[in-house]
Amino acid sequence: MKTLNVSVVTPDGPALEGSYEMVSVRAESGELGILPGHIPLVAPLTISAVRLKKEGQTELLAVSGGFVEVRPEQVTILAQAAEQPSEIDVDRAKQAKERAEQRLNMAKSEDIDQKRAELALQRAINRIDISENR
Ligand code: ATP
Numbered sequence: 001m002k003t004l005n006v007s008v009v010t011p012d013g014p015a016l017e018g019s020y021e022m023v024s025v026r027a028e029s030g031e032l033g034i035l036p037g038h039i040p041l042v043a044p045l046t047i048s049a050v051r052l053k054k055e056g057q058t059e060l061l062a063v064s065g066g067f068v069e070v071r072p073e074q075v076t077i078l079a080q081a082a083e084q085p086s087e088i089d090v091d092r093a094k095q096a097k098e099r100a101e102q103r104l105n106m107a108k109s110e111d112i113d114q115k116r117a118e119l120a121l122q123r124a125i126n127r128i129d130i131s132e133n134r
């Protein structure tokens with residue numbers, strides 16, 4: 001079975017490196033299923049789960065946006081943050097979700113804070129969803 005080398009890098013350093021048969025990511029333009037030999041491309045990612053498949057198993061990774069660069073035998077993901085399900089602190093994510101919801105329920109005058117709160121809410125929900133699949 002042909003494989004792809006996958007590297008996930010964050011500002012804190014490498015988050016994951018390995019060989020996989022298929023990688024699925026959610027780009028801003030939609031879901032992207034990447035198999036070995038895929039045409040080269042670069043795409044912005046949403047706050048979402050990356051799915052890494054090998055030997056009938058699927059591993060998940062929470063990513064907080066960033067970019068995916070695809071080459072025929074290599075997928076590189078540059079993300080602001082990336083966590084495997086076992087690394088996710090669910091209580092912290094639930095607290096972040098509550099804080100974001102409170103901010104969103106406050107006066108809507110500060111547009112920048114609203115956008116920040118929406119993104120914080122998306123990150124928290126993504127982490128909670130992914131941790132439930134561990
Ligand atoms: P918080 O408000 O809890 O800090 P956040 O969404 O603002 O959440 P980020 O800025 O996305 O946090 O991430 C900062 C760092 O903390 C990253 O290294 C990220 O991997 C880590 N991190 C954030 N939330 C969690 C979590 N619930 N469990 C584990 N690591 C987390």
